[in-house]
């Protein structure tokens with residue numbers, strides 16, 4: 001695609017909203033506090049690091065005392081835990097899961113394999129840097145990190161949420177073209193998920209100059225409309 005074609009893409013400008021209510025910041029702090037003390041965690045067990053989660057959850061380290069509990073569905077989860085190396089095949093499912101979660105959502109990469117590929121850095125079949133495909137709020141490095149480190153990482157995320165600083169989920173909408181480009185590089189130009197990320201970006205008023213671009217054009221050219229599932233008895 002030529003650069004001149006890209007220049008024709010219209011970017012919707014959203015005017016900045018002024019906050020007039022003097023209690024707005026107090027309310028934000030209260031919401032941040034409540035969010036940080038009630039987190040549902042979807043643990044997508046992708047690698048060996050998952051083995052540290054049972055002790056972190058159960059009686060010895062007891063992460064539920066912090067208000068964190070496991071959740072089985074991405075629709076109700078706040079945190080996506082990636083617990084080790086991610087194969088390219090698995091990454092597709094991880095991205096789909098991430099997109100199914102409602103905002104605000106937070107991602108924690110556990111294990112060195114999520115930071116830079118770890119001991120699989122030379123493998124053709126694994127994704128190396130998780131944050132090239134979707135935003136990551138926090139990494140807990142180690143091969144594998146102990147439950148104390150997992151709890152410490154979760155507490156750091158709680159502090160970030162409380163301070164309203166855990167905003168990486170917004171980057172997925174603001175820089176969607178970048179993330180989509182990396183995904184297409186790995187999965188091919190026909191890559192698509194059933195999620196309308198561009199529509200969501202507009203709904204959240206997070207569409208910016210980097211939401212659309214060369215890669216979203218490719219997506220829109222190959223995207224097929226979703227068909228309703230038919231149930232036959």
Ligand code: SF4
Pocket residue numbers: 047048049083084085110111112113114118119142143144
């Ligand atoms: S960092 Fe080590 S323990 Fe964690 S997924 Fe990679 S190889 Fe396994």
